[in-house]
Amino acid sequence: MNWLKYRFLYFFISLAVLLPGIYSLWSFGLNPSVEFTGGSLLEISLESPSPDQIKDLLSPTYSIHSLDHDSSTITLKLDPLTQSQADQIVSDLKTLDSQAKLISFTSVGPSVGGQLFTKALTAILIAALATLLYIAYSFRNLTFGFFAIIAMLHDTLILLGSYSLLGHFFGFQTDLLIVTAILTTLSFSVHDTIVVFDRIRELKNKTTSSLYALSNRAITETITRSLNNSLTIIFMLLSLALLGGDSIKHFTIALLIGAITGTYSSTFTAVPLLVTWDTIRRK
Template sequence: MSFVYHIIENRRRYFLFSAVLLGLGLAAMIASLVSTGSPLRVGVDFRSGTRFEVQFEEAVDEGAIRDVFADFGLTSPSIIALRGTGLENAWQIRGEFVAPETAQDILSALGEVAPLRPGTSQVTSVSASVGNEVTRAAIIAVIFSAIVVLFYIVIVFRQVPNTFRYGTTAVIALVHDLLLVLGFGAIAGLVLGWEVDALFLTAVLTVAGFSLQDTIVLFDRMRENIARRPFEKIDRIANRSIVETIHRSLVTQLNAMFVLVAILLFGGVSIRPFIATLFIGLLAGTYSSIFIAVPLLVTWEERILARARTA
């Protein structure tokens, strides 16, 4: 037998590896909570604030930009120089929420520092109520997806004994992936200063879909093999199912990951956090489907059988 055929037998290593990654992410979220007041460094999309994106015709010093905002009472804005093709002398400034009239006055004041390139200035403002609504909608979307998948698996896998365990382990794998993505977001916020915005939410929901798809494909193959080999042990069925589907899963995910790596290396800086989050999420989804969801299901089944024998 090949190494791949012994995946289930090595499940404790995978569980330990995931525990370490989750622990690092949890530690980063705690550190972020202490330093920023939030488990993740949230952007304007999730809290009240105003974001300015401007591009000057000539080079401008960060201190000059900060002085302009200080004149309007904004003493601690987040100022980031944007890098990429066509982004010469481009800046992104995030600060407290200001009225639209004040935002236009700030743009005019920035234009006095140096001429602004026409058609490049953008101002995005989000009130506290809108930020709370976006956060609430994101949480509801993830919970709703988990419930739908749970019921879907219970209905589709109704011919397999204990279908609820399949749905439960799929949801656990989903939570595992989302926690890894959140941990990555916390680490990136602490190390790179990346903020969580609407694109981050898009990446999280995309990861949820890919993760559940991979897990359902594996469980469906297990369902077929259980029907074909009703007397074979669950661990052998699980190993066999993984071997039969791993090539398809890896090819599908690797194609997407190669594209993401290319965009990450050669794309603009503004979408880099989104692409990096999506890449980590897809990687986690592929890993959890094979090394977390199925081994966890086998462990659950074996413990139930062991208790039945000793009863």
């Protein structure tokens, strides 16, 4: 099948998904958690009071950055607090609901938050560089490594853009688990990309056909395997996103986005870019 006949359609689909996310990142940015900004995060079991009642009670004493409320819990993001201050907040809330109880309390100083952000960014850059060097060495061709990195960048931008939109409209926070999801997305992306690139290399050693023809054949021979492998992961993540607990839902959604984009980019971004570059280079 002539998959690459539609490569510009694949590029258009990528741009259609990338551009809203890039615009959101530029306009709204991400919604970082206290792990990056510094501050305290309190999750409190509380049923009856409304968010407005809680804000009216606590705002005169504490600086509230955000308040999320569902049927039985509230999540407060505030300036850094001590354990005694967190206990005092729970005591104050008991005037509204006698059954109020602290579920979890996390406090991170601003300097620690900055260090975590730097380390997270460093981890992503190291992973990308190591991937580039490994593929370039394995395939004895820097071009293969370069386009594998482009596909990884494509997937990372889609995930970050999606989380920017989700953070702006639905309050999703970017925390260390999302960094884990980004690194996992890189592995999704590069795994399938290497499978296709390796098949291209094998075919190249057996025939003198053009890279265009070899790439079409390589995609045809590997796409079923890639889809079967990826759909197994996607269905599992979809089940967790729909049925799993709130504590892992956002992380699971990030992994789900990464698994879908990684599956798409390995076949319909990395290979078309490689073939397009080869076509331009030969002119």
